[in-house]
Amino acid sequence: MTGTGRTGGRGRPRRRDFLAMAGLGGAAVLLSGCGVGSAAPRGALRAAFGQPVTDLDPYNAATAVDEASLIVKRLVFDTLVRREGEELAPGLATDWRREGDTRWVFTLRRGVRFHDGSEVTAGDVVACLKHTQQVASAQTPLWATVTGVQAPDDHTVVFTTDGPLGSLPVNLTLLFIVPARLVADPEQKRSPVGSGPFRVTDFTPSTSVELARFDDYWGGRAELPAVSMPYIAETSTAITALRNGDVDLLWPVPPDQLPEVTGVSGVTVETVPSWTYYFNWFNCSRKPFDNPDVRRALCQAVNVPQIVEALFGRGGKQMRAPIPETVAGFAAQQPWSYDPDGARRLLEQAGLGRGFSTSMMWFDATGPLSRELAQALISAWADIGVTVEPQSIEKAMWLERLNTLDWDMNLQTNTVTTGDAAFTIGRLYTSEANRLGYANKELDAVLARAAGAPEGAERDALYGDACGTIWSDAVGLFPVTLVTGYGRAKELTGFTPAPNNQPDLAVVGRR
Amino acid sequence: MGAFLAKRLAQAVVVAFGALTLVFLIVRVVPGDPAKLIVGPDASAEQLESVRADFGLDDPLWRQYVDHLAGIVRGDLGDSWRLGGSALSNTLDRFPATLSLSLAALVLTVAVGIPLGMLCARRPGKLLDLVVSTGSLAGQAIPSFWLGIVLILIFARQLDWLPATVDGSPAAVLLPAVTLSLPFIGWLARLVRSSALEEGGKDYARTARAKGVGEGTIQYVHVGRNIAIPVVTVLGLLMGNFIANAVIIEVVFSWPGIGSLMVDAITNRDYAVVEAAILTITLAYIVLNLLVDVVYFVIDPRLTPEDA
Numbered sequence: 001m002t003g004t005g006r007t008g009g010r011g012r013p014r015r016r017d018f019l020a021m022a023g024l025g026g027a028a029v030l031l032s033g034c035g036v037g038s039a040a041p042r043g044a045l046r047a048a049f050g051q052p053v054t055d056l057d058p059y060n061a062a063t064a065v066d067e068a069s070l071i072v073k074r075l076v077f078d079t080l081v082r083r084e085g086e087e088l089a090p091g092l093a094t095d096w097r098r099e100g101d102t103r104w105v106f107t108l109r110r111g112v113r114f115h116d117g118s119e120v121t122a123g124d125v126v127a128c129l130k131h132t133q134q135v136a137s138a139q140t141p142l143w144a145t146v147t148g149v150q151a152p153d154d155h156t157v158v159f160t161t162d163g164p165l166g167s168l169p170v171n172l173t174l175l176f177i178v179p180a181r182l183v184a185d186p187e188q189k190r191s192p193v194g195s196g197p198f199r200v201t202d203f204t205p206s207t208s209v210e211l212a213r214f215d216d217y218w219g220g221r222a223e224l225p226a227v228s229m230p231y232i233a234e235t236s237t238a239i240t241a242l243r244n245g246d247v248d249l250l251w252p253v254p255p256d257q258l259p260e261v262t263g264v265s266g267v268t269v270e271t272v273p274s275w276t277y278y279f280n281w282f283n284c285s286r287k288p289f290d291n292p293d294v295r296r297a298l299c300q301a302v303n304v305p306q307i308v309e310a311l312f313g314r315g316g317k318q319m320r321a322p323i324p325e326t327v328a329g330f331a332a333q334q335p336w337s338y339d340p341d342g343a344r345r346l347l348e349q350a351g352l353g354r355g356f357s358t359s360m361m362w363f364d365a366t367g368p369l370s371r372e373l374a375q376a377l378i379s380a381w382a383d384i385g386v387t388v389e390p391q392s393i394e395k396a397m398w399l400e401r402l403n404t405l406d407w408d409m410n411l412q413t414n415t416v417t418t419g420d421a422a423f424t425i426g427r428l429y430t431s432e433a434n435r436l437g438y439a440n441k442e443l444d445a446v447l448a449r450a451a452g453a454p455e456g457a458e459r460d461a462l463y464g465d466a467c468g469t470i471w472s473d474a475v476g477l478f479p480v481t482l483v484t485g486y487g488r489a490k491e492l493t494g495f496t497p498a499p500n501n502q503p504d505l506a507v508v509g510r511r
Numbered sequence: 512m513g514a515f516l517a518k519r520l521a522q523a524v525v526v527a528f529g530a531l532t533l534v535f536l537i538v539r540v541v542p543g544d545p546a547k548l549i550v551g552p553d554a555s556a557e558q559l560e561s562v563r564a565d566f567g568l569d570d571p572l573w574r575q576y577v578d579h580l581a582g583i584v585r586g587d588l589g590d591s592w593r594l595g596g597s598a599l600s601n602t603l604d605r606f607p608a609t610l611s612l613s614l615a616a617l618v619l620t621v622a623v624g625i626p627l628g629m630l631c632a633r634r635p636g637k638l639l640d641l642v643v644s645t646g647s648l649a650g651q652a653i654p655s656f657w658l659g660i661v662l663i664l665i666f667a668r669q670l671d672w673l674p675a676t677v678d679g680s681p682a683a684v685l686l687p688a689v690t691l692s693l694p695f696i697g698w699l700a701r702l703v704r705s706s707a708l709e710e711g712g713k714d715y716a717r718t719a720r721a722k723g724v725g726e727g728t729i730q731y732v733h734v735g736r737n738i739a740i741p742v743v744t745v746l747g748l749l750m751g752n753f754i755a756n757a758v759i760i761e762v763v764f765s766w767p768g769i770g771s772l773m774v775d776a777i778t779n780r781d782y783a784v785v786e787a788a789i790l791t792i793t794l795a796y797i798v799l800n801l802l803v804d805v806v807y808f809v810i811d812p813r814l815t816p817e818d819a
Contacts, residue, residue, distance in 0.1 A: 190595065233763075241676050395779075
């Protein structure tokens, strides 16, 4: 042996020790790396939704109408009224009645317990409503006309409004009930206490939620002992996880990915028209969109059925009103006929025979195929001489410009969170809301009457009128309702696809 | 050694301060109002003002900066508006996952890159050498997010050998670690190859050959020790690269680390989390560099602090 390269007797063992330690460390690291992320408990339903759950506090403004959070909240908390398909059903309230125009009385179910063992009382409901009214959020308009809430006894809640509010029972499907002492507790963000069929056992924001069955649930035990909800951001990773059986349920499957999961062994695909839809608003306060004929020209220039079919296939459905057809208050309108020549004539009458230049803003994450949809619309408008500058921007910037009406055209998805026209039409299209520079006093009057009308033919007729005005005034182009694709393991039982993307996972079992 | 470490730590403080200042300014210069993201488009002007006041966003920038620095001194980087709770604890909760992934990638890179480089050095210009040279260029040219998706499609979807996402199983680390390490294996192999060739031509190697020592022993025992310094330097840099590159890889593989957290925080203007994440990564870089400096003395005791 040569001594060349050695650094002396003291150096050699140290180096060996170091290398040995490095080797051991590397092996240990590989093993510890393998332990990252928790495996779902045995028998758990592994359900992956397309957006992350960031927060579980039912009163957090940022997630007040956030679909991902709502999915979990509906499993952890109860509401007075629930949705079962298109109908409203008793939740914590067994029945309710309207007394006069401005008073609603709800009777609470007896013997319902929160996850911490305390009983649900009317006092909890009062505290929850008062707290949610104090929080500035997307829910604020729903509660603006509720002027009072009282608990004459432990099982009766009385709401008072400053005018007729027909949508109160629907709005209450969004009021999650927690113990009164916890309404403002920051711990509710991570470890909330509710009275729903599941309780939270582990939650890593934006990553995963682990739920365990609450055996004392008043509506009967959930079918499966646990629900594990990982968030998988990358579409191809999520599709692979479903195909390989790493997750039992995946939704929404993007329209262009439906063929990837259709016909796969062990996987069933179910679709349902959702309450989420695309619209392209015109800024009615800006020239030339202050002229309704210009807006109508742009609607006529687009071959909507062709675009919907080519881009979305069975993942989308052409719209026939400014709200999806499964939403309460929908009234079908005559679709704009594809007529580029007619569109050019309208532009000529508006003094824009040579066309004009404008812009369209959107953020890519607004919905599936948003960029492709924008490109298709822009191409169609180019054919009638309208040059549109595409402005794909970040969500934060988009929101900034949306609120200040700093845009010509705005492409986005929107969800009718309550499944009722009041949430979308009544909130977005009033002159006071001024969301798209559109003011129409007649429409305001119709919407005010619709908001106060009880469920029934009169209310439907009023929202039908509103649909007609918005559609014929062409305040926007409403091309497509998204059809939610649910990919699920065939062995699951009891699953019903939900149009609001919030399926009831408590009734899902396994063969 | 004590004075050397103190000097390095002082430099580290300056670097961390610079990084924090830059990040503070950049996230606030980028358009987008966190208050609007918090309360949404339906909020009134009063509601927006109230949220801005709650998070100190209505203060002048200099005041926010001073408060921010004071908070850091106290170990408080503020609360995350999106996730709730301390931004630093949210970040530190996720850092072990990133560290594990990065270390796994480093182990892979070393385990494959060094022997490959040595083999190429023994037969320069032969087929393996050409393949590694070309492959290393290709490896560095391929975007890592694309590589990750392709690996998922092949090994998870088509072959069903490995899970596509984190499922708690030991195999879950393999695909993201391979995605992180692949572009750098060829790079390390080329470094080892060129260093080994250079060292192999030096007097001590020639003397060993003259004494009849086998080529394998010369390469792996004598030359191997003498190329350790540049290799360790590169490994320190690599580890830093892995932590930074994990930002994209974690999103592709749903790896619950600091990278996916940071992407989400940037998109949603969660300033406190962005700052906490950048601070954590910066400190990790600094500690790694410090470790590399210390390792120099372990590898070659002849070195003095001035050499480092």
